[in-house]
Amino acid sequence: MITTLQPPIAQPWSAHLWQRLGRYGALIMLATLIVVMSVLEPDTFATGSNVVNVLNQSALSAVIAMGLTFTLVTGEFDLSIGSTASLAGVIACTLMLDDVSIPLAILAGVAVGVVIGLLNGLVVTVLGVNALVATLGIGTVAVGANYAIAGGLPVSLRDPDAFLQISLGRFAGIPYPVYIMVGLAVLAWLLLNRTVLGQSMQAVGGNAVAASLSGIRVNRVRVIGFVICGTLAALTGVLLATRTGSAAVSAGDTYLLAAFAAAFFGSAVLRDGQFHILGTIVGVVTVAVGFNAIALLGMETYWQYLFQGVVLIVGVGVGTVARRRAAA
Amino acid sequence: MNRAIQTKGPAVRDAEEADPGQRPRRLGVSLRMEGISKQFGGARALDGVSISLAPGEILALCGANGAGKSTLVRILAGAEQADSGRILLDGGEVQIDSPRTATELGLSFVHQELNLVPKFTGLQNMAMGLRSTRSLGILDRKALRARAGEVGEMLGHQIVLDVPVERLPVAERWMVSLGRGLMRPAHLVALDEPTASFTDEEAERLYRVIEQLTASGVGILYISHRLEEVLRIADRICVMRNGSVVGSYGSESLDVRTLTHHIVGREVESIERRGPAAPSGERVRLSVRGLGRPPRVRAVDFDLHEGEILGIAGLVGSGRTEIARLLVGADAATEGEMVLDGEPYRARTPHEAIRRGVCLVPEERRSQGLVLADSIESNLQMAAVGATPRMSAVHRPRASRRIARSLIERFAVKSRSPKEAVHRLSGGNQQKVVVGKYVRNEPSVLILDEPTVGVDVGARAEIYGIVAELAATGTSVLMISSDFDELAVCHRVLVVRGGTVVASVEGAGATKDRLTQLCFAHVDDQEIA
Numbered sequence: 001m002i003t004t005l006q007p008p009i010a011q012p013w014s015a016h017l018w019q020r021l022g023r024y025g026a027l028i029m030l031a032t033l034i035v036v037m038s039v040l041e042p043d044t045f046a047t048g049s050n051v052v053n054v055l056n057q058s059a060l061s062a063v064i065a066m067g068l069t070f071t072l073v074t075g076e077f078d079l080s081i082g083s084t085a086s087l088a089g090v091i092a093c094t095l096m097l098d099d100v101s102i103p104l105a106i107l108a109g110v111a112v113g114v115v116i117g118l119l120n121g122l123v124v125t126v127l128g129v130n131a132l133v134a135t136l137g138i139g140t141v142a143v144g145a146n147y148a149i150a151g152g153l154p155v156s157l158r159d160p161d162a163f164l165q166i167s168l169g170r171f172a173g174i175p176y177p178v179y180i181m182v183g184l185a186v187l188a189w190l191l192l193n194r195t196v197l198g199q200s201m202q203a204v205g206g207n208a209v210a211a212s213l214s215g216i217r218v219n220r221v222r223v224i225g226f227v228i229c230g231t232l233a234a235l236t237g238v239l240l241a242t243r244t245g246s247a248a249v250s251a252g253d254t255y256l257l258a259a260f261a262a263a264f265f266g267s268a269v270l271r272d273g274q275f276h277i278l279g280t281i282v283g284v285v286t287v288a289v290g291f292n293a294i295a296l297l298g299m300e301t302y303w304q305y306l307f308q309g310v311v312l313i314v315g316v317g318v319g320t321v322a323r324r325r326a327a328a
Numbered sequence: 329m330n331r332a333i334q335t336k337g338p339a340v341r342d343a344e345e346a347d348p349g350q351r352p353r354r355l356g357v358s359l360r361m362e363g364i365s366k367q368f369g370g371a372r373a374l375d376g377v378s379i380s381l382a383p384g385e386i387l388a389l390c391g392a393n394g395a396g397k398s399t400l401v402r403i404l405a406g407a408e409q410a411d412s413g414r415i416l417l418d419g420g421e422v423q424i425d426s427p428r429t430a431t432e433l434g435l436s437f438v439h440q441e442l443n444l445v446p447k448f449t450g451l452q453n454m455a456m457g458l459r460s461t462r463s464l465g466i467l468d469r470k471a472l473r474a475r476a477g478e479v480g481e482m483l484g485h486q487i488v489l490d491v492p493v494e495r496l497p498v499a500e501r502w503m504v505s506l507g508r509g510l511m512r513p514a515h516l517v518a519l520d521e522p523t524a525s526f527t528d529e530e531a532e533r534l535y536r537v538i539e540q541l542t543a544s545g546v547g548i549l550y551i552s553h554r555l556e557e558v559l560r561i562a563d564r565i566c567v568m569r570n571g572s573v574v575g576s577y578g579s580e581s582l583d584v585r586t587l588t589h590h591i592v593g594r595e596v597e598s599i600e601r602r603g604p605a606a607p608s609g610e611r612v613r614l615s616v617r618g619l620g621r622p623p624r625v626r627a628v629d630f631d632l633h634e635g636e637i638l639g640i641a642g643l644v645g646s647g648r649t650e651i652a653r654l655l656v657g658a659d660a661a662t663e664g665e666m667v668l669d670g671e672p673y674r675a676r677t678p679h680e681a682i683r684r685g686v687c688l689v690p691e692e693r694r695s696q697g698l699v700l701a702d703s704i705e706s707n708l709q710m711a712a713v714g715a716t717p718r719m720s721a722v723h724r725p726r727a728s729r730r731i732a733r734s735l736i737e738r739f740a741v742k743s744r745s746p747k748e749a750v751h752r753l754s755g756g757n758q759q760k761v762v763v764g765k766y767v768r769n770e771p772s773v774l775i776l777d778e779p780t781v782g783v784d785v786g787a788r789a790e791i792y793g794i795v796a797e798l799a800a801t802g803t804s805v806l807m808i809s810s811d812f813d814e815l816a817v818c819h820r821v822l823v824v825r826g827g828t829v830v831a832s833v834e835g836a837g838a839t840k841d842r843l844t845q846l847c848f849a850h851v852d853d854q855e856i857a
């Protein structure tokens with residue numbers, strides 16, 4: 001039989017360059033930001049404690065964005081994550097006010113996410129409702145439940161010290177949330193890249209018909225994606241409450257867009273527009289470094305929004321343009 | 329812009345009311361493509377290719393998978409830009425920078441892959457980009473419908489016009505695509521493997537349409553891997569290999585054997601007809617009784633033996649694909665019983681089927697077989713992933729890559745590495761990946777729906793070889809094909825008509841003529857709504 005793996009042909013250098021730029025453009029952006037800031041603010045930015053600080057600030061966004069990445073990988077998306085996070089926090093805090101133990105309350109909060117994810121998944125797969133409508137609907141129901149429970153007021157713990165320790169506590173000088181982020185990132189990466197489930201998710205997102213004819217249980221895989229997403233969103237909401245010892249009705253709202261921005265930015269990192277865990281983390285960290293820089297330079301808060309928007313467009317845009325050039 | 333071009337083409341000459349424009353004074357242009365080169369990333373797809381086509385002439389492009397035929401056509405269609413080279417129409421150089429320009433120049437295309445808008449109906453798809461039917465920007469639906477109906481009539485097939493194409497069987501989608509290419513007014517029509525999933529009878533009607541076109545001066549650029557057909561209808565044949573034209577021949581000077589030699593560069597043994605000789609085992613592997621899903625399929629009975637290669641012959645719309653889909657649970661059967669290896673077999677989902685070792689290689693590679701943006705390697709592992717019962721099972725990328733490499737070699741997939749995205753492969757090589765991904769599962773029943781669509785002569789022989797090899801080791805193969813010649817590799821052939829099996833023919837008797845005859849008998853009283 002003829003061997004058909006052809007010897008690599010020399011690529012024109014321009015195509016090569018564009019390909020590199022497509023893959024590494026987003027990382028180069030992050031690196032540039034870090035280098036420039038280290039030069040501008042060597043005493044405040046480039047310090048160990050600031051690095052820990054940035055990572056700590058990334059932790060919650062990273063957890064919720066990783067969850068979202070799973071639904072995006074399966075070719076769906078979830079608009080209910082913000083409301084899920086808020087509801088989970090409110091439920092956990094309400095239970096603690098009723099003297100339920102901390103671990104149980106946390107568990108209950110996270111369970112809310114499991115249920116919402118399951119509902120999202122079933123509405124999308126069994127009823128066949130489009131994910132946009134389904135998750136918007138379920139998310140709105142979650143907001144309603146939230147108001148029913150808390151009456152629209154923040155739920156504050158009477159004696160929050162033990163609960164606050166989850167956010168404030170440190171091991172070897174590094175706050176717990178950073179460990180949670182790293183641990184979940186490793187698990188999520190393994191799940192997507194080293195298990196049959198992860199491979200199935202990627203296949204379903206790539207071509208659901210082909211995946212189904214390959215024996216992959218498309219609906220089940222989609223539901224699992226939604227459940228993981230809902231669970232991590234709820235966990236984010238509970239962790240958010242551990243920062244202040246109270247849960248506000250709309251505490252999770254800002255995380256919705258931030259998570260989408262991070263995941264889409266991440267799809268341009270090292271890959272050709274596919275969603276993946278490492279990319280999402282890079283997306284979250286890039287935004288956190290930017291915010292940190294803006295704060296250290298004493299710029300006004302509105303710069304944060306400008307920065308986040310521009311980072312998203314530039315990161316994804318450069319990747320897209322570069323890929324087109326490399327292919328041409 | 330030439331006014332005449334925007335009026336109707338010969339395919340609709342008689343439908344006066346179909347098009348309010350002027351009658352063209354003259355149809356057909358002479359085409360020259362000179363020194364066309366095209367590079368994709370590092371790969372040279374075309375290397376200084378020149379062809380010419382006179383009005384009313386039929387030029388066939390032949391060549392192995394990946395030779396560059398479709399790329400040349402896509403450049404002419406404005407879907408791809410050449411790196412260098414010129415295109416001349418009637419001696420004048422033209423810049424074809426977009427598909428729209430190509431349409432305006434009077435060039436019409438039926439591409440190798442389906443390019444339909446899934447949510448649009450057949451009619452909407454056929455009307456897309458048609459400018460001549462618009463007056464004051466309003467689509468003249470009645471005229472369009474009349475014209476579409478007429479093209480359908482010429483093709484001898486009632487094209488389904490009012491259903492979103494995503495809901496149509498694949499074969500019907502092809503009819504829409506073909507009708508679309510033929511219904512627009514054109515000076516030149518390029519057809520990239522239009523008959524790949526047609527039976528001879530269906531192809532025959534297309535030839536007649538082509539004849540009418542050429543008689544009125546329209547030039548035809550024709551790509552096909554079916555060499556008999558090429559020899560029959562083409563005036564001249566250009567053979568391409570690795571991005572260059574290696575020869576141009578008058579078709580009367582060639583026969584299948586020499587043409588094959590020109591294309592592959594070596595001898596390929598022709599299909600040996602298998603006798604009715606019993607397959608290796610007499611044991612029944614899969615027994616099907618009364619299987620059905622009315623109205624398209626009903627009361628299907630047959631036995632598939634161990635090591636048997638069983639063919640299924642049928643026309644477009646006969647229910648051949650639907651039967652295959654019931655066997656693997658892609659659609660759920662509403663009637664009937666199946667027994668696999670002595671145990672009841674009820675496939676409700678493809679997952680259950682695959683776990684029992686029953687695999688279907690689907691007919692449309694791009695929408696049903698592949699994740700186009702993914703690598704060859706991950707496409708090849710997909711059916712193995714689907715067959716794994718426990719989703720928490722560990723996935724081993726390295727083992728996966730090793731297997732991918734060996735399959736790429738076994739099927740002679742022309743690629744640069746296992747990590748190459750499959751959308752970069754030529755059509756035939758994509759098809760090999762789809763077959764390969766299921767063969768990897770070592771199925772006990774392998775169902776192939778049109779496995780050699782778009783596959784070149786050399787690779788086709790290799791696929792038959794693999795099928796024979798699988799059968800020899802006990803795999804039972806069910807092979808659906810529109811190419812009745814290729815059913816010669818089967819021990820036995822079932823004829824499907826009107827959604828059920830109407831005849832079973834032993835290998836030796838399964839000649840093309842006999843199968844064609846059986847496929848057509850009593851068409852009228854058997855037809856299903």
Ligand SMILES: Nc1ncnc2c1ncn2[C@@H]1O[C@H](COP(=O)(O)OP(=O)(O)OP(=O)(O)O)[C@@H](O)[C@H]1O
Pocket residue numbers: 368369371372373391392393394395396397398399400440742751752753754755756757782784
């Ligand atoms: N978009 C693309 N990106 C990279 N390579 C491509 C692309 N399109 C085509 N090629 C390469 O160009 C070569 C020619 O492909 P082409 O589709 O023209 O072949 P073909 O002769 O039509 O083959 P087939 O008979 O299989 O349809 C192949 O090696 C293919 O891999």
Ligand SMILES: [Mg+2]
Pocket residue numbers: 397398399440520754755756
């Ligand atoms: Mg082709």
